[in-house]
Amino acid sequence: MRKIFTYILALTFLGAAISFAESPVVNAKPSSGELINKSWAAHGKKDIEATFKYTQELIDLYKDEADKEEATLKALPKAKNEIEDVQVLNDVATAYFIQAESLMRQEKTGEAKKIFKLIINKYPFAQAWDPRGWFWSIKLASEQSVKKIETGSIEVEQKKKVSQLPTKVVLYDPGTEDIINYEKYGEFKNISTRDYKYIVKDQEGLIAAVGEGIYPNTSSVRWDPELKKAQKEKRLEGDIWDFSHSPDLEAAFLKWATASEPQGVRLFYTALILEKSGLIKQALKCYYSIVVHYPASYGWTYWHTPWYVGQAAIAKINFILRNNPQLGYKLEGADIKIINGYDNDVANDIAVTNPGKFVKSGKTDKVTTKPKQDLTKIIKRSGEGKVYAAKYENGDWQLVVEGSPYIIKGITYSPTKVGQSPDEGTQTSWMEDDFNQNGRADGPYDSYLDVDPRKTPTGDFKFMQSMGVNTIRLYHHPGKVDKKVLRDMYENYGIRVIMGDFLGKYALGSGAAWNPGTDYNNEEQKTKMIESVKGMVNEYKNEPFILFWLLGNENVYGYACNANTEPDAFFKFANEVAKIIKSIDPDHPVAICSGDILFLDKFGKDAPDIDIFGTNAYRGDYGFGRLWKSVKEEADRPAFITEFGCPAYAEGKTPEEGEDGQAAYHKASWENIEDNMAYSLGAGNAIGGVVFEWLDEWWKAYEPSIHDTKGLWAGPFPDGFMHEEWLGLASQGNGKESPFLRHLRKAYYTYQRLWR
């Protein structure tokens, strides 16, 4: 997820343009990357002359090369490196695109359309990078623009690709056992080692016990009368992934149970559909079959990072058992550790598996096995100041603020007026926005509830305080920070600030150009980043609202920085920066903001002076799984989630159901954080989390005046897609009363119950 500071885009281009302007004049042929940066910057500034100068220069210099690159492609490249292999093609097509967009802006629609059509016909495999975090097809964007020219609308028709008949799964063969006694049907070997195996001795018996669709029972589903029926009704037609979120649960079950996907993935989605259909026991069996038979299986996320299905299955089982105490079971001891699992390479993975065991849960379970806080003492402490992280004798971690444990109940606060967009350079600072000209910031102090007929100016700070928020996350650059607002927020509403520096992400602070971005081996750039961080610390270290310092924003994924290819250099540098911070300010700890657990092992090894591991994680509605335990094993640091969230929009659902889905996602996320806090039964190192985000931002799917429902990327959300403009716990209603109106969604009240 790469949402939080995308507004830097316009500023970055501007910065790049300035740095180019200052460069000495040389006659060398400019790279296509340089020219595209200049083109975007000129387009951003609405400088039509410069836009056409740079784009045309790029096209003239690189068109032939682009044509050759296009000719080498048979399909849209998927992996990042493959996309970057045809960068000239991407830049040339982007140059045409910018020209067409510029013409559209000038209302020269006929000329614009010609260029869009040229792109569609000549460069179907070109892609451009969106700093929101993904590549986009220039051809598709061109098609949308053509449609916009022709129809005046950009709404993309979303065709239902698979059966939408609402059904529930009716099992033909539910199996003979609810909890499988695997010892009866085979033998577990080498538990908790890399040579773990379950050897089936009585396959027939196991097939009968597990029932339909669950490994190794692949027979029953083919006898299921529903299969023939669904085939006859053509309800099984369509792409298997479109079934994952279809209301035709019967068809989805049949489709997945007979799918040719890798076994672990097949079983996970089969289980998911059983779970959705309310067949909880069957779902548990199905999830557990992954742990037993396919613990090392993996799938790939949209971002092409490995997704370890066995670990996810254990998380799902724990989630289901937690929410269904009537089942009376718990899963004890189950764990799948993937050695070398913190990189993007699955070839070197080694799974160490303990399938654990389902045991009856009894009254004694409520008594924790861990000693209470007052019986333990601190054995390690980061920092001597008023804020520090403490490790207790039992190995658990807590954040301590002024002598008391502090749970980060955080939220990302970035209220943006409807119609504003950083893409168009129109976004203003929420700390300075004063559209009603009453001398105070609109969002924080003047917002009101949709249900309040008198529209009483109440303010987000008040709403957040009522919700239980005690922290927001903020970066000191590139926008301006108004200390007075933050002081007031702390003094009157009790909300502190995690203050961050991007540490070279999006080329911020390093002085590097967007392309190729920050290089963590470049001494000059490192010096600049250190100066940026020093500036932040010196500016704010004495402010009472500071909770601690945060370095980066999922730099490990790369994008205008090379932390993805040089993770050791990045973490070592971050560690140096942490040491410098502490030399200036011993009062506040230092945290990193990483991307899920990518390169976690390198963080543990390279960054011993960073006190807290923070990470952006979007793992679905059942918590964060093994994340906490992995941090404990690899780094032994307290951990918190720097971003997590879920859209309140889901295709095919009512607004009410959409809010329900969002609320359920947040509830499960927070309960999982709680389950892993000190003195809980989990990993004991969770110190809280930062919800993404307070308010819907309407610019994220490109049209800042429209509340887009576009699914921007596939992910573990209620309808399988991320709808970026619907992540707020509060909405802006129909947008007409922006930036003041607030509709508080169900998730807001969920947190009120959980946090207060």
Next chain:
Amino acid sequence: MKRLVMFLAVLFLALPILASAQEQATDTPKEFGVYSDKNAKTNHFIPSGWMGDYGDIKMNDQSADNPHGGTTSIQFIYSAKKTQNQGWAGVYWQNPANNWGNKKGGFDLSGMNKLTFWARGLKGGEVIQKVMVGGIKGTYPDTAAVEMGPIELTDTWKQYTVNLAGRDVSYINGGFGWATNADLNPEGATFYIDDIKFESDPALKPESKKQEALPFYVFSDRSSARNHFIPSGWMGDYGDIKYEGASKEDPYLGDTCIKVIYNGLKAQGSGWAGIFWQNPANNWGTVDGGFDLSKATKLTFWARGLKGGERIEEFKVGGIMGEFSDSDSAVIGPVILEKEWKQYSIDLKGKDMSYIIGGFCWSANVDNNPEGATFYLDEIKYE
């Protein structure tokens, strides 16, 4: 009604003068000839559809060398020289000649429920991979597609039958066909066919698949008639696969083994590739085929990697879904191959193996084989 139409068609072609033969239609014909003797009036189809390495085929349709009936038989000499680089060849009898479904022709053979023919090899041991009735597609497709084989010929005449009971033979343009390949006949093959005809046999019942006897081979050796499935289902990055069905590089048993080179270059951008052994070839559940392997309790095969360490994600049997789906599936994997031959087994106990068109399958991906993988397979069989 269909019978009437067919009969009229026969009369029209054979005796165009006798136009008003309606009353004769009450007599259901008992047989309908494809070929009996050179220039016989009962020959209704022409052996015009030469396929594959057509340059490897020589045909003498008036061979007087020991015909089965009458005065001539058809002699085929298949050289296996791969003239067109296909590795296989065959001939369809069509009506009219060279009709690949692009024009209306053929016959309504309703009422006929089997095709019989006689065949012999010059030496004995020649293998016809399969014989076909119908199966020509195009604008005017045959209403049935039935295959039978493989057939290992003897040096004396023997009659073979293709059961058509229960099949819709209301439009058949490809009256008969044979196909074979160089793997099955590395030195080529000379064989004779005679007295090909459709027959009506009231006692014949629709063929229910017989339970195959074990062991039942997917692949034994390249020229073996015991190979029952065809490695036709190339999946994923099929451009990354090089398949050698007759590698002599240290086979586990016999003269040859299968060698697969997967280069992992993502020719189609998928990141994975695999091959399904199917029956008939290219059957993704679209045609009735396959075998009843109900007696099988396991599938075994031998495998080795060129270097050792090659990772195959899945070895699988069954699992093809379509109008004619496999009755079940079973999988093992991932399997890390060793440099030496090792036998692997897929447990089929408790599985419904009554209808299997996807006899065997492997799949591998580039994630776990960044440099690709070269591996060998041998002796793939149901036991």
